[in-house]
Amino acid sequence: MAKIAKFGSYVILTLSPLERAIAMHKSPRAKYSEIISVKKVKKPWKHRVLRGIGAPGLGLSFLVSLGTWRLRKGKNFVAVYGRRPGYVITFHSGEFRQWIVTPKNSESDIKAMFEEFLSRSDQEG
Numbered sequence: 001m002a003k004i005a006k007f008g009s010y011v012i013l014t015l016s017p018l019e020r021a022i023a024m025h026k027s028p029r030a031k032y033s034e035i036i037s038v039k040k041v042k043k044p045w046k047h048r049v050l051r052g053i054g055a056p057g058l059g060l061s062f063l064v065s066l067g068t069w070r071l072r073k074g075k076n077f078v079a080v081y082g083r084r085p086g087y088v089i090t091f092h093s094g095e096f097r098q099w100i101v102t103p104k105n106s107e108s109d110i111k112a113m114f115e116e117f118l119s120r121s122d123q124e125g
Contacts, residue, residue: 002079003104004089006032006113011089013079013099023067024056028077030094037090038110038117044086044100052076069100076100089114 003014012029020026041049045062050069057067062083069076074097080086086102087110103110111118 001081001104002101004087004101004110004113009033011035011113013077013101013103015079019066019079022058023077023079025068025077028096028099030091030096030099034091034094035089035114035117036092037088038114039088039090040085040110040118041088041100042085043083044080044088044102045083049088050078050080050100054078068096071097073097079103 002019005012005014009032010029011032012027015023015027044050050065052069052071052075054065054067054069057065057078059065065078065080067078069078076098077096079101081102084102086100089099089101091097
């Protein structure tokens, strides 16, 4: 299962070797300064959250979605497992517009890593 980590000025979505093979992509990384928002979502499978066409990667509804999802205005990286709550991390620029993940990290780890973004999105709605 994917794990989010912060190394220096970068945030990395660490994938296992099996996940990298299925997603046909190495572990995505982005500059921490490029993050616009981090939002917790109860149901990452909802159409408003998980949009586009999955290619390349694997998509089995409500079981696993792993890989690149292509949209008209860019692409997202998705690592969603089961019906667990997840996070949507939105970026200003970079390879992906968003990461949509149900990470292995605990909720307290995520809150500590993205405290400034989570508090801002909680106030906005």
